[in-house]
Amino acid sequence: MKDNLKCLLFDAIADNSDSGIAVIDSNGIIIYYNQQMSEIEGMDHDEVINRFVFSVFPTFNKKNSTLLKAISTGKPVYNQEQQYINHKGKKIFAVVTDIPIVENGKVLGVVEFAKDLYRAKNLYDSINRLENQHIAYKKNDDPKQRKPNYYTFDDFKTQNDFLKGIIERTKRLSGSDSNVLIFGETGTGKEIIAQSIHNLSGRNNRPFIAQNCAAIPETLLESILFGTTKGSFTGASDRPGLFEQADGGTLLLDELNSMPISLQSKLLRVLQEKYVRRVGATTEKPVDVRVIATVNTNPLALIQEKTLREDLFYRLSVIYIYIPPLRERKEDILYLTNHFMNKYKHIVSGTPPRVSREVKEEFLKYSWDGNVRELENVIESVINTIENEEEIRLEHLPYYLLEKLKKPDLQAAHSIIPGSSLADTIETLEKKLIIEALELSRGNISIAARMLKLKRQTLQNKVKKLGIDKSEFLDLV
Ligand SMILES: Nc1ncnc2c1ncn2[C@@H]1O[C@H](COP(=O)(O)OP(=O)(O)OP(=O)(O)O)[C@@H](O)[C@H]1O
Ligand SMILES: [Mg+2]
Structure with a gap:
């Protein structure tokens, strides 16, 4: 079959399938996303294409992502129920099948088929x-x-x-x-x-x-x-x-x-x-x-x-x-934190941990898009995972939350910084975006470059010029 015909055939099948279909390359970058997937996950094609999978789905990591499992093992995963959250906080409940594309023993990517269970x-x-x-x-x-x-x-x-x-x-x-x-x-x-x-x-x-x-x-x-x-x-x-x-x-x-x-x-x-x-x-x-x-x-x-x-x-x-949303009633953030700490304290054996000052400060600044439910989930998950600690510190918080906590800095860099020139502000913002891309790609320059739509070498040069140490980001998860 001619390549052109193959492409047309692929488009016809994918566009008319009643499953959501997404394709991820071997670096975890989303390279194909059909309309049905867009409906299931509540995101537009342009929002996800060319992005690293963890940056779109903050609750996924190497351990719980069937996609990455299929990439790393080269083995298919069939009909797995998954509940996850997209980067806008939408809950998704789907059954997924992940099929690796293998050529000469090398995994080139994974095709995911999803059915909406919501x-x-x-x-x-x-x-x-x-x-x-x-x-x-x-x-x-x-x-x-x-x-x-x-x-x-x-x-x-x-x-x-x-x-x-x-x-x-x-x-x-x-x-x-x-x-x-x-x-x-x-x-x-x-x-x-x-x-x-x-x-x-x-x-x-x-x-x-x-x-x-x-x-x-x-x-x-x-x-x-x-x-x-x-x-x-x-x-x-x-x-x-x-x-x-x-x-x-x-x-x-x-x-x-x-x-x-x-x-x-x-x-x-x-x-x-x-x-x-x-x-x-x-x-x-x-x-x-x-x-x-x-x-x-x-x-x-x-x-x-x-x-x-x-x-x-x-x-x-x-x-x-x-x-009103939780972020607009600051007095409730720590009050409810305390309430949920009491509600879940029976889970830990021994003395329940305190919430550290740094965590409280971050909680007060955070936007809580999922409101009280999100706060309750965070506390329940921390209490379930923490072991023999006196204090809940930032590092105990779920990965997606730590990622989101960094965002306000980026917003701050968009506004005028008193005493700073336009060039300096742009450089600060550029540095923060590069750091974010490196964090999401675990220090992988090629993936980060694709996220930022830059040539690999250009990003390499910028990393050097801005004095960023990329070894810091290796294997954050
Ligand atoms: N003021 C509150 N005090 C104690 N718990 C709360 C409070 N608000 C929300 N929660 C907790 O958050 C969870 C979600 O609340 P609920 O289901 O009523 O939210 P909702 O507004 O109906 O959300 P959705 O729009 O997603 O349906 C509850 O199960 C409860 O545990
Ligand atoms: Mg409700």
Whole structure:
């Protein structure tokens, strides 16, 4: 077959495959990334191409990356479940297969095939939750005892006066039937608040059902919410939707802004009329459901960009709760650090370690894009890995966090440094970028040069001129 035809054939297969496909060369540089992969991992082609794999996926290292395993062993890895985070903090849950490309015994690279498990997991979680609830109800005839273990407002820890005020007001309004809209970034405790409201309300012995609206195709989400009738589409059966199942209780709709606009109109109708019509049905049923919706972007911005209907916003935001991100409530960073240290201290045998001053200082400066969940994960992971130490120091923190902690320096170099000339500032910035590339490439000049789109020799010269000692970066992991 001619090379040209081979290329066209490859493109046709890769572009139309329903798997995500990425190719990594033997240095760990991503050299191919198809559209499906882009959807699974939530990143554009240009964001990842020619970048070193660890710089795009900060939670990976030599030990846990199946890709690097396939490169170093030359053996394929089949159907491995992987949960990881991309450099923007998005959680990815996929099944991957990594096939090394070997020529004359030398590994030239690895092709990775990935299937998204996030959607499936979402659906599975919903089914699981419903099933558990169903079992709980069947087991227990006494309605007062029919409650699963919901969060209560006591679980939401804060020292922030603004948030304390919001919690007090929300407690007072929990008993009403008003709908609720919660705005907060990922990991700020929206689910805790939603469950606490339900728990404190008169609906607490009726179901609490949560449904994430992201990554579910419109027609499927419509059937999940409103139910189906037999024959409404191939294979459809008579099935109640979540509105009917949550009757008398609370329905939490997570990431409402991911719900297609046309479905938002249907939701608005149900909220206004309090009647639901299953897909394909001709009649309607009355439902009594309190809806709590969450968004992770400012709802006013969402209305402007037309991903949230304004009339739906007004319907839902009768009780409006804003949870500021952790980085904007500094007093909570150390307070919650302490809280989670107490929560996980039983894991260590002997006296639990203290958190050192340097770690506290870095925690206060860090951006915490994953908010309280990220802080909790960091503490849990440090406590699980630390051995016989009196103090948690910087070196005990997860690798990805140490990498991110270096970033503010780079930002600082973008601004004007008093008393410094433009040339000096550029040199400082250049030096920092080169150091970052060398750290990510473990001191490998060729990889660092590709990341910076420089010739190898040019980078070599700059490293010498700027007095950077590349041996410092060898094998950092
Ligand atoms: N104020 C808080 N006090 C104690 N723990 C908290 C607090 N906020 C969040 N957490 C912890 O962080 C985790 C994440 O919280 P939660 O699931 O409620 O966040 P979320 O806002 O719903 O996130 P997402 O948008 O990703 O769904 C919780 O399991 C809890 O352990
Ligand atoms: Mg949530």
